[in-house]
Amino acid sequence: MNIAILGFGTVGKGVYEIVKKANGKTESLHVDHILIRKNKECILPEMTDSIDDILNDKDLDVVVEAIGGIEPAHEYILSALKHKKHVITANKAVIALYLKEFTEAARDNGVKFYFEASVGGGIPWIQGLEKALRIDQVNSIEGIFNGTSNFILDQMSKRGQSFSEVLKEAQKLGYAEADPSADIDGIDVANKLSISADIAYNIDIADQDKMPIFGIRNISASDIDYFAKKGMSIKLIGKTHQRENKFDYIVEPTLFQSHTLEANTPDNYNLISLNGDTIGKLDFFGQGAGMLPTANAVVQDILDIKEAKDHLVRDFDSKVEYCSNLTKSDYLVRSSYDVSDIFSDYKVYHEGDFLRVEQISAGKMHDLMKEVLSFDSKAFMASLPMEVVA
């Protein structure tokens, strides 16, 4: 297989390194081109700044998009598919927006569009989900999809430091970007959850406007301390449920009892689980990011193409509809003000520094939390585990 890598950042370098590895396992793979930015120095013979030269190479089989962001990634992916090249990417932002367009372009041009690395990095999550769907309806997906936010929460809880202190350290270590908003505000999780829901329900979400998203920017050391005293850990969770042709999807800080796998997912690890009719609960744990694990997933997709191991075919034609009040939970709300008025339609009581709101749907809760934030921009909320109703 002849490969072109677009972009030579973390993922691009990792793919190059794995393909070059001398262990004999990837000897059938060959990197022919690496696209770098205009005016950057070509430090490797494979490097070029011409996308056209790459796409017009008749011997090229696979394009690995590793530029990131929306444009020109979107344009290059489409263009490569139209040139009848298979495309593989780890770029969750562009997939969440354009999965349907890419899938159709791939189908129309007789090539593959694979994206295992986009969700859960090195974890074989997309494959695990697609495999489960061959037999089961998947009733729920829940996971720690973002390593950076998990690292921050884990460090805060281990060291008692503030959010801003830990964030600064994460940035110094390269675990968080200079603009960390995608990671800490739940955007990255929302993208990965969208992709997972698209696959699980055979739909095309694309527009995430309806998705209730709440990040961890406002969490304080004393919040974490309070949860710990209650025997709970907090995690930034993406979750989706399906019941009778309705689904929801939610990104929010969620509390877990200390004996759960979620509570014990450390550092920048990811943990993603699905629940199916016959398979029950299945959890995948591993490196959700990082150069080699992510690149491993990209190379796995290349090998699937080489070995003609076709992934699930989607037509996005399911009749499943979004429902903002499919599931209900208890929530803890922390604000410097008394906000109980806002939740007057619900049973509420004070619990430590928090207001506990009982059995409210995620859609409603996130709406009302926007009201809280409008006069207390530092307010925080977290959901409690859904109780199993008999």
Next chain:
Amino acid sequence: MNIAILGFGTVGKGVYEIVKKANGKTESLHVDHILIRKNKECILPEMTDSIDDILNDKDLDVVVEAIGGIEPAHEYILSALKHKKHVITANKAVIALYLKEFTEAARDNGVKFYFEASVGGGIPWIQGLEKALRIDQVNSIEGIFNGTSNFILDQMSKRGQSFSEVLKEAQKLGYAEADPSADIDGIDVANKLSISADIAYNIDIADQDKMPIFGIRNISASDIDYFAKKGMSIKLIGKTHQRENKFDYIVEPTLFQSHTLEANTPDNYNLISLNGDTIGKLDFFGQGAGMLPTANAVVQDILDIKEAKDHLVRDFDSKVEYCSNLTKSDYLVRSSYDVSDIFSDYKVYHEGDFLRVEQISAGKMHDLMKEVLSFDSKAFMASLPMEVVA
């Protein structure tokens, strides 16, 4: 695909149920025959007591061996392969012994022999391991491979009950068999570990005589209590390591700190992890047994055959050799007698009711423990997590 199910116990019934399910996902599958024992009543039209009638059915594609045990399972599997039928089984005991023979018979007859359900039940472990091996050398595998023993240890630790009390309850609930020795003495784990090592290292272990195996039969409520006070949980673990063409494999009670995934694997769940060069640590968690999860894995194998998704090809021809002292750990030994003499070549000291033996290889430790058991049949031992040596 036309399917014959040999045996109608838990796994056989589960496969029948999933194939019959009306969700449209398995409509291309059809159960034509169910082999039952001679003189048993045929309660379903598919039932027969003639293996010959089944194997001579020219339209039959796949035989699911769900009898269990060594014979006649071994004979039927070989016979089916020679009749050019694909064979799928969850029977770890027969695979651990005859994997090479089955693999060669399948190859010679141009059919497949798949066994995803044999290790980890519903967990896609074999597939995950085979996939990792496309790119990485797998340096270690470690896991909770046996749900029954995990249920017993979990219940003992949650309720403070004795081993025999919990075992009796597990038998009443159907979690443990009337003769529980395969589960509690580590035989079942040894079979699953053998199969995993065969795949990981491309070898044929078959003869498990060398494998150090120690079960949980002798564990007491006060052992568990002591470990808990030290912040540790005990699990029955199968583990194997590979370094520079040498490997070891060990089944033994192992202590884990309370914040690890292993310590937090509850009930009868399994947790299996691998460690690879580029993928890092990857963990799979799910239902390691049970009717529908195990049957799900069997049906996944049928679908892989239908979709021509070939599994890893093995020739068992690797030069990797067994080494009994590849890894060292500290061990805790509990005996009513002073057994420090037996360990006089090692640094030992008393720790609660235990003798702690420092940095001893698994092979040596299990040998010396046999001496201890020869005059104290109730003695117990557990290994401590290997320390990471810089």
